[in-house]
Amino acid sequence: MQNTETDAQDIQLDAPLAPKRTRLEEFWRLFRKNKLAIAGMVFFILFFFLAIAGFGLTRGDNPLLDPAMVRLQDKLRPPLAKPNLERLQANEIPRLGVYIFGTDDLGRDVFARMLQGSWVSLTVGFVAVGIAVLIGIFLGGIAGYYGNRHIRVGQLLAAAFFIVGALLLVGKLIWSGSALLIGGAGCIFISILMKKAAKAKTKSAGTRFWYFNTISIDTVVMRFVDIMLCFPSFFLILTVVALLPASIYNIMIVIGLTSWMGTTRFVRAEFLSLREQDFVAAARALGLSNFRIIFRHMVPNAVAPVLVSATIGIATAILTEAGLSFLGFGVPPPHATWGNILSDGQRFIFDAPWLTFVPGIAILIVVLSFNLFGEGLRDVLNPKLRERN
Amino acid sequence: MISFIGRSIVQKIITLFFVSIVSFLIIHLAPGEPSQVDPMNPKFTREMVERFRTEFHLDKPLYRQYLYFFRDLFSGKTISWKDNQPVFKKIWERFLNSLPLFIVGTILTWTISFPVGIRSAIFRGGIYDRSSTFFAYLLISIPGFFFAYILIIFVVNQFHVPVIGMETFGIGDTAWMNRAMDRIWHLLLPSLLGATGGIAVLSRYVRSQMLEVEGQDYVRTAKAKGLTPDQVHYKHALRNALLPFVTMFGLILPGLIGGSVIIESIFAWPGMGRMAYEAILARDYPIILTLNFVSAVLVLIGTFISDLLYLVVDPRIRL
Numbered sequence: 001m002q003n004t005e006t007d008a009q010d011i012q013l014d015a016p017l018a019p020k021r022t023r024l025e026e027f028w029r030l031f032r033k034n035k036l037a038i039a040g041m042v043f044f045i046l047f048f049f050l051a052i053a054g055f056g057l058t059r060g061d062n063p064l065l066d067p068a069m070v071r072l073q074d075k076l077r078p079p080l081a082k083p084n085l086e087r088l089q090a091n092e093i094p095r096l097g098v099y100i101f102g103t104d105d106l107g108r109d110v111f112a113r114m115l116q117g118s119w120v121s122l123t124v125g126f127v128a129v130g131i132a133v134l135i136g137i138f139l140g141g142i143a144g145y146y147g148n149r150h151i152r153v154g155q156l157l158a159a160a161f162f163i164v165g166a167l168l169l170v171g172k173l174i175w176s177g178s179a180l181l182i183g184g185a186g187c188i189f190i191s192i193l194m195k196k197a198a199k200a201k202t203k204s205a206g207t208r209f210w211y212f213n214t215i216s217i218d219t220v221v222m223r224f225v226d227i228m229l230c231f232p233s234f235f236l237i238l239t240v241v242a243l244l245p246a247s248i249y250n251i252m253i254v255i256g257l258t259s260w261m262g263t264t265r266f267v268r269a270e271f272l273s274l275r276e277q278d279f280v281a282a283a284r285a286l287g288l289s290n291f292r293i294i295f296r297h298m299v300p301n302a303v304a305p306v307l308v309s310a311t312i313g314i315a316t317a318i319l320t321e322a323g324l325s326f327l328g329f330g331v332p333p334p335h336a337t338w339g340n341i342l343s344d345g346q347r348f349i350f351d352a353p354w355l356t357f358v359p360g361i362a363i364l365i366v367v368l369s370f371n372l373f374g375e376g377l378r379d380v381l382n383p384k385l386r387e388r389n
Numbered sequence: 390m391i392s393f394i395g396r397s398i399v400q401k402i403i404t405l406f407f408v409s410i411v412s413f414l415i416i417h418l419a420p421g422e423p424s425q426v427d428p429m430n431p432k433f434t435r436e437m438v439e440r441f442r443t444e445f446h447l448d449k450p451l452y453r454q455y456l457y458f459f460r461d462l463f464s465g466k467t468i469s470w471k472d473n474q475p476v477f478k479k480i481w482e483r484f485l486n487s488l489p490l491f492i493v494g495t496i497l498t499w500t501i502s503f504p505v506g507i508r509s510a511i512f513r514g515g516i517y518d519r520s521s522t523f524f525a526y527l528l529i530s531i532p533g534f535f536f537a538y539i540l541i542i543f544v545v546n547q548f549h550v551p552v553i554g555m556e557t558f559g560i561g562d563t564a565w566m567n568r569a570m571d572r573i574w575h576l577l578l579p580s581l582l583g584a585t586g587g588i589a590v591l592s593r594y595v596r597s598q599m600l601e602v603e604g605q606d607y608v609r610t611a612k613a614k615g616l617t618p619d620q621v622h623y624k625h626a627l628r629n630a631l632l633p634f635v636t637m638f639g640l641i642l643p644g645l646i647g648g649s650v651i652i653e654s655i656f657a658w659p660g661m662g663r664m665a666y667e668a669i670l671a672r673d674y675p676i677i678l679t680l681n682f683v684s685a686v687l688v689l690i691g692t693f694i695s696d697l698l699y700l701v702v703d704p705r706i707r708l
């Protein structure tokens with residue numbers, strides 16, 4: 001590596017040179033120096049495959065490792081204990097021939113339950129963060145790209161009619177709700193009619209009022225972010241999850257819907273600086289649509305901080321899910337998750353410590369690896385934080 | 390200055406209004422009703438449910454319920470649906486229980502993370518820096534309840550001290566010293582747990598701030614002048630690195646409510662987090678909404694204070 005660098009300097013500088021290394025190679029060169037981040041990435045990948053393997057091994061009617069098989073003869077066996085062959089029926093004997101992580105108070109194989117739980121943790125983390133990132137990119141993109149445009153009175157009226165109307169409909173006031181919805185549609189109709197009038201040189205007072213600028217889009221989105229940040233996040237998630245029917249999907253959606261604020265801020269900040277750059281101006285000069293400029297040209301350039309916050313977000317989501325399971329609001333019983341294995345095991349903390357320590361340490365390792373990986377990514381992707389060498 | 394204060398107060402009141410609407414909608418649009426919490430209870434006859442609904446305006450349309458709720462909230466007459474106690478009285482009692490946890494936790498956070506962060510910034514890349522970095526990530530990543538169990542096992546096995554609850558059961562009439570020691574033991578673990586996340590995050594932040602300042606020209610000048618390392622680090626670097634932290638004093642206010650749910654549940658600590666948890670279980674809407682509202686007010690006051698502190702501390706900022 002050192003050699004190629006000096007070689008590159010020897011070549012005359014006036015010859016136009018392509019960068020010797022691609023972006024990925026450069027990234028890898030910097031990333032490799034951070035040992036902790038490398039360890040994090042290795043565990044990240046291991047966990048990923050483990051979770052997929054866990055999904056394959058524990059699903060179906062007759063899975064290879066059955067996480068739900070109750071063997072009361074073999075309850076609370078310590079890790080690496082051999083099953084009690086004389087007292088088990090033929091179909092109850094674990095396929096592995098040994099309880100790697102022991103069994104719980106119902107004699108279920110903790111190893112199989114952990115495998116199933118790893119899949120649940122992975123999906124909860126990825127889906128929740130996926131939702132958050134999508135919302136964040138969308139809102140942040142709008143705020144950053146269209147930020148200095150203003151919402152006109154007509155649009156504001158239409159939106160107000162629609163929102164209040166929909167709320168009244170939900171509040172079971174059918175008539176006034178529908179009337180407001182029709183009013184909103186009327187506003188859109190008026191806007192279409194006025195389009196021509198707005199282009200004319202001299203505008204009537206009504207048109208001017210209709211096109212009067214109120215607040216900017218940026219203000220609306222960022223105030224909305226401020227409002228969402230006012231809620232204590234875990235308390236909010238707990239409230240919503242407790243009120244909704246217990247299901248794994250509700251948990252993913254609720255965690256996703258309450259954690260998009262950071263991404264929105266990052267994307268907005270990136271977009272504000274990208275918007276002024278030449279390649280965006282060039283794209284606009286080529287006559288590309290706004291949609292294409294945003295998603296083909298700007299989002300790929302703004303994705304670096306999002307990636308970092310997503311990696312750390314997955315770790316936070318896994319921790320949140322475990323916390324919810326611990327309080328009894330987590331994924332409902334047929335699924336095993338690390339959180340509910342741990343909270344079931346706490347009753348036997350002195351008799352069967354492995355029921356607490358196995359899931360606890362598993363959560364710790366996975367969350368730690370995600371955090372280390374994410375921080376490593378941040379260091380590499382942010383040139384300001386690099387050590388000069 | 391005056392115009393800034395006025396503007397931000399107006400802005401915060403508008404935000405608060407929307408927060409109140411959003412939280413009200415979230416709670417009331419969720420499926421299920423508080424009158425149906427306990428459908429198997431034979432005491433809950435049809436008439437009882439009806440009476441319950443009329444008593445607490447649950448049969449009125451949503452916007453009327455909203456107006457009723459906030460009329461009661463601002464006149465201080467909101468009562469808990471569970472036991473008809475005034476909400477503010479209940480919250481105040483629990484707040485007094487949570488307060489020592491919060492104070493001790495905050496003191497621990499700020500006194501531990503500063504020396505750790507400063508030291509690892511001064512010896513950047515050394516063994517101390519690397520291990521403290523790793524420990525910081527470890528503390529961020531460990532699930533709070535798991536860490537709580539490890540600590541409980543450790544303390545109970547090593548020191549034979551019970552740590553659940555606010556004080557040992559039936560200790561009422563022992564000597565004053567014993568009672569005080571007992572309180573301290575019971576206080577120590579939960580507040581330490583509450584502080585772990587804060588210590589990890591804050592020490593990382595202190596480190597990065599110090600590193601930034603240590604790279605400045607005036608620090609190099611100070612070194613070149615031949616000042617002792619202590620003077621360079623603590624007089625020239627640290628004082629300038631402290632700036633962002635002054636403002637963080639405002640941001641610790643919201644920590645009074647959020648984040649303590651799990652810890653207070655484990656230690657059976659009758660504080661605000663636990664009350665929130667119980668209120669959620671019982672669908673006690675007035676308490677949930679009031680807590681939400683109070684914490685939103687705390688967040689807004691916190692950001693306001695931190696903005697003001699910035700103005701006072703940093704002469705470069707002019708509004």
